[in-house]
Amino acid sequence: MSDSTQTPSIILETRGLTKDFKGFTAIKDVNVQVQTGHIHALIGPNGAGKTTFFNLLTKFLTPTAGRIFYDGNDITRHRPAEIAQHGLIRSFQISAVFPHLSARENVRIALQRKLGVSYHFWRPIRVLDQLNEEAQHLLEQVGLGEFADTKAVELAYGRKRALEIATTIALKPRLMLLDEPTQGMSAEDVSTVTDLIRRVVEGRTVVMVEHNLNVVSTLADRITVLSRGEVLAEGDYDTVSTNPAVMEAYMGTTDAA
Template identity: 80%
Template structure:
């Protein structure tokens, strides 16, 4: 019997990432404590909290740059707690860092082509003849068009404005065909205009994709996130949609006041 495609509604109800009792200690200091988190497929799940809340540590645990002191991580039905960072990436968990992670002296198109090399089975083999990569130009240009950078295809990444560099990074991340995108402060250091542009871009190009996002800007979170988890001192203090968490007394005390003071 031929299998039927999974509907968007079914995807949204399927848990693709789950942490159980996830904990990280650093010589007596507990940065992340007993985190039980579920992320449903096809949703944007935001992680917020004041400085030192444990957000980046949690991200580093997910991508195995840190080893948990206790607890487990399950992705797409598999226990990945003790997998290496490269194995996590191969399973489709791709992280975008706070600092733009593109090759500054390559063009926008060349940056996207490098990410697309996985489709040729020659990923990151820079000594291959450049003509081999020409077959990726159309796909690279389509991705650049999607993020509004088609006219900058020949421009070196170092010459792009900051907001456009982040757009390029999103294009290269999408090119890797992630099952889960981890966006680490995607609007960090941006002007108000760039924040709006990148927020619109994320909402448009990642629709239907699964994203866990650390973000300090509450306007961005409120406009993008389907679900929000609030951390404080390494623990979850609230979870729900924006309306629910923004009126939670613990959140207002721990986070919202400092955010509005920025």
């Protein structure tokens, strides 16, 4: 009789990941495994190394030591464009939409890659008209259907973040990296964007850096806690939130990471 227990599929893994900056070690010997289909949160006090870790994953930085594996392949020395082509897509802490284009036009730019015209900006704009229906569908998914013709610069901050999530999804990511998706938002916008993320990432794998522990507790299947560049704890929310070392690192606070 065969064993019915299946080993979880690991889509992203770091082994001994280390980054030094002129004598300062920002990340030291970090080992993380991200399971396919999970939302994996990365938290830690200010200066814990979260942004450095994200920049290593997306190849904006080169590790001093260690390796990064994506979908079983060593991507440690790959360029950012290479990993994006394989479906590892990052959204940034600061909204990265085109401010003077409409919401629909922003999504169409992300969608046009599949037409093979990503860099053919001299072609007539009607070439992209075939993407309008799909763009509208994505906007409706993130609650922006009625704002399709609104310029991004005119959208409220929470809606700009929703638009960025729509453009990220348009790139058909296998793994989404969300960098502080609720930073700077009002409580109402935080709730809206949290619900949005839960809805649109269903069935996708996500790694997110997030300060708001209420968001993390709501969304994350697994949490890695960094402190001074090293893994302090890992597990589900109940496990890490009651860990004495984690509580000490946060100096007793429970509302922000």
